[in-house]
Amino acid sequence: MRPETLVSDHTIYACVMGSRAFGLATEGSDTDRRGVFLAPTPLFWRFEKPPTHVEGPAEEQFSWELERFCQLALRANPNILECLHSPLVEYADATGRELLSLRGAFLSRRVHETFTRYAHGQRRKLDADIRTHGAPRWKHAMHLLRLLITARDLLRTGTLTIDVGEEREPLLAVRRGEVPWPEVEARMTRLADEATEAAHRGPLPEEPDLGRIEDFLIRARRASALQTDPYDEVVQGVVRGGGGGQD
Secondary structure (H helix, E strand, C coil), rough: CCCHHHHHHHHEEEECCHHHHHHCCCCCCCCCEEECCCCCCHHHHCEEECHHHECCCCCCCCEEEEHHHHHHHHCHHHHHHHHHHHEHHHEHHHHHHHHCCHHHHHHCCCHHHHHHHHHCCCCCCCHHHHHHHHCCCCCHHHHHHHHHHHHHHHHHCCCCCCCCHHHHHHHHHCCCCCCHHHHHHHHHHHHHHHHHHHHHHHHCCCCCHHHHHHHHHHHHHHHHCCCCHHHHHHHHHHHHHCCCCCC
8 A cells, every 4th residue: 555545545634734723824835734644454464564654645745644643642742732733624534533532631741841842952943043144044933932832821721722813913023033033032031931830830730641542542443453445355365365375
């Protein structure tokens, strides 16, 4: 089975991410599509396992196999958690809808470490731009501010909100380079400090609910194994035929 077929035939959840989901799209913004596919269980019976992710088949499209997606979400990967909370859902079958219903089970105080680590990496890149070019890449500065706002509010409320809402215009002003860098820098520092404070007082649990997620994954795998699948039919045919030949 070709990787593109896994996306076209076995996607359980698809959404739009990037600036359009964040409420920061401008006239020239791309449409970034992300998705989750459930590889048919018989594909795991081979030595060569199905891919954990697939790029395409369309431009700006990227999908994860369900198990890999859950693993990354349990680790509080910022990109994965935001994908799971996109306000622009394009498709969700019954399994996808159950995945969405479990969004809260993935959230924990781990988000403070992962969001902060990602933010530090982006901040180092901005500092390098300033040393090299005398100014940051303002679009990246805008998205770092957005990430820090998201992390702080998530730790404060226990809810992951993707659309920036009333922050749209202030953030776009940063993107246009209309806000002095020292002011942007000070706001980044303040948001990081507020996130750290919220991490100790907020409502999120210490750990995600691994048991609920694992139960969901096992049920999804079992249900897939019971479905008629072209690959499954080939395997059964080989078995009935005596293994396809003798030494």
